[in-house]
Amino acid sequence: xxxxxxxxxxxxxxxxxxxxxxxxxxxxxxxxxxxxxxxxxxxxxxxxxxxxxxxxxxxxxxxxxxxxxxxxxxxxxxxxxxxxxxxxxxxxxxxxxxxxxxxxxxxxxxxxxxxxxxxxxxxxxxxxxxxxxxxxxxxxxxxxxxxxxxxxxxxxxxxxxxxxxxxxxxxxxxxxxxxxxxxxxxxxxxxxxxxxxxxxxxxxxxxxxxxxxxxxxxxxxxxxxxxxxxxxxxxxxxxxxxxxxxxxxxxxxxxxxxxxxxxxxxxxxxxxxxxxxxxxxxxxxxxxxxxxxxxxxxxxxxxxxxxxxxxxxxxxxxxxxxxxxxxxxxxxxxxxxxxxxxxxxxxxxxxxxxxxxxxxxxxxxxxxxxxxxxxxxxxxxxxxxxxxxxxxxxxxxxxxxxxxxxxxxxxxxxxxxxxxxxxxxxxxxxxxxxxxxxxxxxxxxxxxxxxxxxxxxxxxxxxxxxxxxxxxxxxxxxxxxxxxxxxxxxxxxxxxxxxxxxxxxxxxxxxxxxxxxxxxxxxxxxxxxxxxxxxxxxxxxxxxxxxxxxxxxxxxxxxx
RNA sequence: UGCCCUGUCGUCUAAUGGUAGGACGCCUGACUCUGGAUCAGGUAGUCUACGUUCGAAUCGUAGCAGGGCAGCCA
Numbered sequence: 234x235x236x237x238x239x240x241x242x243x244x245x246x247x248x249x250x251x252x253x254x255x256x257x258x259x260x261x262x263x264x265x266x267x268x269x270x271x272x273x274x275x276x277x278x279x280x281x282x283x284x285x286x287x288x289x290x291x292x293x294x295x296x297x298x299x300x301x302x303x304x305x306x307x308x309x310x311x312x313x314x315x316x317x318x319x320x321x322x323x324x325x326x327x328x329x330x331x332x333x334x335x336x337x338x339x340x341x342x343x344x345x346x347x348x349x350x351x352x353x354x355x356x357x358x359x360x361x362x363x364x365x366x367x368x369x370x371x372x373x374x375x376x377x378x379x380x381x382x383x384x385x386x387x388x389x390x391x392x393x394x395x396x397x398x399x400x401x402x403x404x405x406x407x408x409x410x411x412x413x414x415x416x417x418x419x420x421x422x423x424x425x426x427x428x429x430x431x432x433x434x435x436x437x438x439x440x441x442x443x444x445x446x447x448x449x450x451x452x453x454x455x456x457x458x459x460x461x462x463x464x465x466x467x468x469x470x471x472x473x474x475x476x477x478x479x480x481x482x483x484x485x486x487x488x489x490x491x492x493x494x495x496x497x498x499x500x501x502x503x504x505x506x507x508x509x510x511x512x513x514x515x516x517x518x519x520x521x522x523x524x525x526x527x528x529x530x531x532x533x534x535x536x537x538x539x540x541x542x543x544x545x546x547x548x549x550x551x552x553x554x555x556x557x558x559x560x561x562x563x564x565x566x567x568x569x570x571x572x573x574x575x576x577x578x579x580x581x582x583x584x585x586x587x588x589x590x591x592x593x594x595x596x597x598x599x600x601x602x603x604x605x606x607x608x609x610x611x612x613x614x615x616x617x618x619x620x621x622x623x624x625x626x627x628x629x630x631x632x633x634x635x636x637x638x639x640x641x642x643x644x645x646x647x648x649x650x651x652x653x654x655x656x657x658x659x660x661x662x663x664x665x666x667x668x669x670x671x672x673x674x675x676x677x678x679x680x681x682x683x684x685x686x687x688x689x690x691x692x693x694x695x696x697x698x699x700x701x702x703x704x705x706x707x708x709x710x711x712x713x714x715x716x717x718x719x720x721x722x723x724x725x726x727x728x729x730x731x732x733x734x735x736x737x738x739x740x741x742x743x744x745x746x747x748x749x750x751x752x753x754x755x756x757x758x759x760x761x762x763x764x765x766x767x768x769x770x771x772x773x774x775x776x777x778x779x780x781x782x783x784x785x786x787x788x789x790x791x792x793x
Numbered sequence: 794u795g796c797c798c799u800g801u802c803g804u805c806u807a808a809u810g811g812u813a814g815g816a817c818g819c820c821u822g823a824c825u826c827u828g829g830a831u832c833a834g835g836u837a838g839u840c841u842a843c844g845u846u847c848g849a850a851u852c853g854u855a856g857c858a859g860g861g862c863a864g865c866c867a
Contacts, residue, residue: 248809270867305866362865371863373795407865417796419863428865447867471797471862492798494860499804547816549806551799554860558804561817571830606830637828646826680826691826759827786828 244550246285246491250293250462253489259461263295266333266460267321268302268451271313271435273505274520275320275528277541277562278496284545285493286464287326298458299328303336304450306434314435316520320528325538335445335454336436342445342453343397345483346408346426350389354482355426356382357392358409365407368414369422375415376422382411396429399442403429410449412478420475424448452476455488463488466495467552496548497556500710500730501526502717507725516726517711523766523777524711524733534708535754535764535779540569559710563780567762570779574756575603575610578648578693579742579776581705581760583622585697586669588653591619596696599679601649613745617650620697622741627692628669630658635789637689639669646691648758652677693758700741703774706766707735746774754779 243251253259265286269279290297299321303309318332349355358381360368370376384392393408395401408427416422426449431442445453455463463476470492480487497503503526511517511525520527523534531541544565548557578601597617604610623639632640639645644654651673659668676683680691713730722728742757749755753765761781769775 244806268867272867302867308866365865366863369863371795375795376863404865419796422863425865430865444865446865451867467798468861469867474797494799547805551806553799555805558817561805564817567829576827602826605827635828648826688826690828693827756827756829759829761829782827782829784828789828 245552246462246464246493246550247289247292249489249491250289253461254293258489262459262461263290263293264297264459264461265290265295265464266298266300266455266458268300268454268465269317270302270305270308271310271317272305272308273313273509275317276503276505276508277498277526277528277531277544278503280324280528280541281496281545281548281550282464282466283321283324283326284542285550288546289462289464295461296331297326297328298331298333298460300333300454300458301335302447302451302454303334303434303436304445304447305430306432306444307430309435311435316529320532323532323538324528325542331458333454333458334436335450336434338450338454338457339437339441339445341457342450345453345485346393346445346449347390349410349426349479349482350393350408351386352482353386353411355389355408355410356384357389357396357406358382358423359406362404365425369419370414372419378414379409379423382423393427396427396443397441399431401429403431405429408443410475410479410482412475418471418474420448420472421478424475448472448475449479452479452488452490455490456480456486459486460488463490465490465492467492467554492552493550494552494554497554498526498562499556499559499715500712500717501559502712502725510725511729514726516729523706523708523764526711532752533764533766534777535570535752535762536566537569537573537754539573540566543569556716566780567783570754570756570762572606573604574754574762576601576605576756576758577743577746578615578695579703579705579740579746579757579760580622580624580693580695580700581737581740581757582625583695583739583741584625584628584666584669586621586623586653586671586694588619588621588671588673589656590672593619595619596699597650597678599649615649615743615745616696616699617647618696618698621647621694622697622700623647623669623692623694625666628655628658628666630666635786637786638692639671639690644688646677646680646688647694648691649680650678650694651675651680652682652688691759693760695741695743697741699744701744701747701774703740703742703746703776705737705740705763705776705778707737707778709733709735740776742774742776747771749774756782 267283267286287297358379368377407425409423412421414422427443430444473490476490521529521533598614600612601615602612628639641655653671653673657670658666661667712728717728749765751767756762762779763776766775766777
């Protein structure tokens with residue numbers, strides 16, 4: 234299990250656990266679970282729950298199960314199971330041999346249902362779905378009892394067993410708990426326990442034609458597994474009385490349900506349904522599009538598992554609905570990538586720079602540090618020559634006062650190489666600069682002047698004859714508005730940030746980048762953090778921008 | 794006009810009846826072969842009212858505001 238060195242304040246969930254530990258409620262055990270439904274991909278909101286559940290188990294020396302809540306075969310697929318397993322493992326968590334499925338407990342759940350019927354706590358109802366809704370009442374009016382509510386136990390037993398045996402069509406009957414049709418909490422108005430669904434299940438095949446409802450199933454799963462603290466999101470708060478009622482009615486082991494606020498992130502959405510909508514509408518390329526807040530999207534974007542864990546551990550756990558700023562996620566990503574990413578030089582928008590006093594046809598091997606934050610990362614050679622590419626942005630013919638980079642007559646340093654001074658530019662017919670001419674000072678080889686003179690800036694560069702071509706995909710926030718759901722927009726797609734993806738197809742990278750493999754994370758000096766996309770090939774690397782470096786020049790410029 | 798939950802810097806979150814603190818963001822400055830990183834400083838908050846108390850963000854009452862709930866979804 235991953236250990237985290239962040240020392241963090243506790244949270245209300247841990248406070249509750251501390252209380253249970255001191256009162257001896259669960260025999261000094263702490264046992265949690267992460268219970269995804271396999272009907273979609275995991276997103277950063279799920280990561281919060283994963284980190285909470287596995288993190289608590291780690292901190293208290295307890296256990297955390299990975300359990301699939303697969304009680305609805307019409308929405309669930311094995312593809313999702315596999316993706317979820319991969320994502321949780323990638324995040325750095327381990328459930329040992331405790332990978333469970335709700336469907337493993339279907340037989341026991343049925344036995345429990347029979348017990349509920351026998352004790353007069355459940356009945357088979359012949360009402361249709363629409364009738365049940367009508368009988369339920371409203372938020373302000375009590376419901377009415379079903380005419381089938383007082384069937385004798387034997388009849389209920391018989392009908393339930395025939396439901397199970399497939400004698401009835403979908404929707405013909407349901408098994409309901411007998412609680413209180415006038416309860417102020419609608420969940421307690423005789424909730425449905427089993428429905429008939431002649432559907433093939435991804436694990437049990439056609440063995441079942443009745444499937445348990447969440448409220449019934451979830452507490453049983455927790456109870457069967459000996460879970461102590463069943464941590465879920467706020468929308469289940471109103472379900473807790475029912476969770477407790479079932480376990481009490483059955484008189485079986487009774488975990489404690491605790492609800493916390495789900496994560497919201499600015500400039501994105503966090504619902505499987507809406508994310509699926511973006512996929513279906515083609516607004517993004519798939520669940521793993523690097524703009525998506527999914528774990529697979531973030532992985533492809535280049536966020537490290539460590540940075541996601543750090544983020545989840547720092548945002549805290551509370552009961553207030555809140556929206557964490559995207560900037561905070563980016564901060565956590567930069568913080569980790571700064572320490573762990575090897576540096577390379579690459580030019581996104583190249584302009585040719587010619588060093589007139591450098592001998593034609595010659596080249597030079599210079600030492601470059603791989604990671605200034607990590608001496609053990611060592612160094613590499615970069616090849617210098619007479620013709621280079623630098624970033625078009627790094628030159629201005631008529632620079633404003635705060636522009637420190639290259640300009641006519643000005644001397645700057647080329648990273649790890651030489652000081653160069655701009656002597657002139659060449660333009661094409663439209664006035665666009667096609668070449669920048671410089672002279673270099675051979676005495677500054679390596680990047681320092683023996684006479685101690687300083688320059689205001691250092692530029693990254695690549696050698697024109699040695700550089701490799703690359704495609705770079707610049708990703709930005711998914712939506713152009715901070716809260717895409719504000720005002721219930723009818724089409725989310727129209728709010729997608731038009732600049733969320735810019736593809737640059739003629740970038741140049743230093744040759745060392747050729748050895749990079751899919752999902753490798755690097756820093757391109759002075760630009761940002763990048764991740765090698767799976768679309769990449771050795772002959773044509775494709776880099777995804779994870780997040781830019783903080784850029785005080787860009788900020789200065791945009792502020793004017 | 795039912796029931797449940799929640800209100801602390803712009804944002805996220807601590808303080809568990811005893812000095813309202815941290816982080817992100819933002820603003821200054823220092824340093825720097827990444828205008829990166831790092832370091833130092835600054836900015837800014839207890840929803841309102843009444844009550845309990847020597848003392849209230851914390852406890853109580855009322856109000857206001859936000860969120861959730863009427864699937865045979867989870």
